[in-house]
Amino acid sequence: MTEYYTGEIELDSPIDIPSTLKSGQTFLWNKLNGEFFEDEEDEVFYTNRLVDDDKVHIRIFQDSKNHIMWESNNQIAEDKIKSIFQVGELDYPSINNKLINLDSKDGIIKNSIKDNQGLRIVNEPLFPTLISFICSTQMRVERIHKMVWSLMQEYGEEFDYKDGTQNIFPSPQELANLKENELKELKLGYRSRYVIETSQMFSDEQIETDVSNEQLRTQLNNYMGVGTKVADCVMLYGFNKIDVVPVDTWIDTVVKEYYPSLEGDSREDMARNLEGHFGDYAGVAQLYLFHYIRTQD
DNA sequence: GACCAGGTAGCAA
DNA sequence: TTGCTACATGGT
Numbered sequence: 001m002t003e004y005y006t007g008e009i010e011l012d013s014p015i016d017i018p019s020t021l022k023s024g025q026t027f028l029w030n031k032l033n034g035e036f037f038e039d040e041e042d043e044v045f046y047t048n049r050l051v052d053d054d055k056v057h058i059r060i061f062q063d064s065k066n067h068i069m070w071e072s073n074n075q076i077a078e079d080k081i082k083s084i085f086q087v088g089e090l091d092y093p094s095i096n097n098k099l100i101n102l103d104s105k106d107g108i109i110k111n112s113i114k115d116n117q118g119l120r121i122v123n124e125p126l127f128p129t130l131i132s133f134i135c136s137t138q139m140r141v142e143r144i145h146k147m148v149w150s151l152m153q154e155y156g157e158e159f160d161y162k163d164g165t166q167n168i169f170p171s172p173q174e175l176a177n178l179k180e181n182e183l184k185e186l187k188l189g190y191r192s193r194y195v196i197e198t199s200q201m202f203s204d205e206q207i208e209t210d211v212s213n214e215q216l217r218t219q220l221n222n223y224m225g226v227g228t229k230v231a232d233c234v235m236l237y238g239f240n241k242i243d244v245v246p247v248d249t250w251i252d253t254v255v256k257e258y259y260p261s262l263e264g265d266s267r268e269d270m271a272r273n274l275e276g277h278f279g280d281y282a283g284v285a286q287l288y289l290f291h292y293i294r295t296q297d
Numbered sequence: 298g299a300c301c302a303g304g305t306a307g308c309a310a
Numbered sequence: 311t312t313g314c315t316a317c318a319t320g321g322t
Contacts, residue, residue, distance in 0.1 A: 024303060137304040143320070144303080189318030194305085227305045248303035266312095267304090290303075300322090309314085 002160055006071045007078050013092050014065035015085055016118030018043050023291055024141040025237045026122045027132045027148040028169065032059065037142055048152070048159075048168045049125060051076055055159040057166050065118055073161055084122055090242070092120065095281045099288070102278055108258050109285060112292035119291060121242055121284055127202060128169040129238035134194050134225040136233070150186040151175075175199035194225025213241055228268050242283040245274040251286060254293035 021029045022037060030036055032044040046059045051074065059071040060081060070077055082088065096113050103109040128148075135147045148169075155174055156167035176199040183192035207219045213235065220231035232246035245251070247267040255262055255270055262273040278285040 133303080134305095136302095138302055138317085139304095139319080140302045140321080184318080187319060190305090190316085191318080225305065229304060233303070246303070249301085250303065294303095302319100302321095305317090307315090310312090 002073055002162055004071055004073050004162065005075050005077070006069070007075075009068040009070065009078060009081060009087065011066045011068065012088055014118040015062075015068075015087075015120055016065065016116070017045065017060060017062045017068065017085075019116065019118070019291075020085070020120050020122065021045055022141075023119060023287065024144070025233075025287070026124045026129070027145045028124060028128055030145075030149060036145060048156075048166045049080070049128075050168050050171075051080065055157070055166075055168050056080065057159075057161040084124060085120055086123055086240070090120075095284055099278060099281060099285050102285075104259065104261075106258065108254075108292055109288055112288040115295075116288060116291050119287060121240075121287060122237055123240045124237055125169075126234070126238045127172055130198065130202070130220075130223065130226070130234050131169075131175070131195055133230045133233040133237075134198060134223070135188060135191050137191065137225070137230065147186065147188055147191075151183075154186060172199045172202040176203050191225060194223075197224035198226070209239070213244060216241070228271070232271060236283045236286075243275060243280050245271045245278070245282045245286040247271040247274070248290075250290050250293050254289045257293075 029045045029047045032046055034040055044059055044061045046057065048055065048057050054074055056074045056077060057072060058077045058080060061069045063069065068081065070081055100110045100113065132144065132148050136144045152167045152169050155170040158165050158167050175195060178196055180192045180196060183195055188195060201223055216235060216239065217231045220226050220234055229246050229248055232244050235241040235244045236246060247270050252267060252270065262270060262277055264270040264273050274286065275282045
């Protein structure tokens with residue numbers, strides 16, 4: 001039985017952990033008992049990650065919108081949780097007000113904010129986010145989650161926590177050495193080659209992170225399987241660039257229906273139009289729009 | 298079966 | 311540059 005720590009976090013503003021973790025931004029969390037995408041009472045979520053060469057297992061449980069309880073093999077967990085959900089970093093009540101003011105008269109941001117109180121942008125580690133979104137193309141959110149967890153369970157390094165074993169997300173080197181058929185067995189399909197080649201590139205050369213959004217996007221585009229949309233997701237969810245708007249089929253649909261003036265000539269055009277319209281927090285607006293249109297009947 | 302899902306690479310014009 | 315099309319897989 002390994003040693004473990006517990007703690008509590010008081011939140012500055014409400015967060016809805018379950019809907020945030022299930023909203024298709026991160027695939028690095030799972031539910032301790034039961035199916036991840038089922039809604040139940042008393043949900044405990046867990047994640048495994050590498051922090052300064054330490055394998056860290058984190059469990060979180062939310063008993064109210066302003067309170068999180070956690071358990072971990074490492075005390076660093078509390079700082080990690082705060083960083084992932086940007087506690088004390090982003091003032092969501094203020095951001096929401098700004099977005100409502102920027103919205104058009106018949107826009108839907110206000111409704112979505114009201115219906116999705118506590119939905120937040122996550123700030124997750126780069127490499128797992130990059131691989132997750134390479135896997136995400138032409139896939140439903142539920143299946144992306146399955147693919148990511150099969151990668152962890154099949155190829156991630158194992159470690160003990162309490163009475164069981166856990167796996168962290170595989171390293172770039174571990175994925176770089178795989179054969180395409182091995183990943184096709186995990187049902188990654190044509191993305192298998194992209195995951196391997198990108199892992200090789202990632203192992204060979206680190207990207208320059210202290211640059212403009214445009215330069216960052218260009219660097220990310222060099223990875224195999226990373227076009228504009230995947231690059232934008234990695235920037236938003238892996239680099240915390242919350243002014244960036246990834247445009248997928250859902251955003252494309254919702255913009256054509258509710259924001260026709262922002263449609264543009266291409267999805268890339270639409271993305272920059274949305275960024276221009278919603279400004280510094282356009283990525284947050286994107287999440288509200290994405291969630292709104294996906295939960296329509 | 299056809300269509301779709303948090304699209305992209307490869308190729309032609 | 312822009313505009314095709316093939317691509318793996320599973321659910322509806």
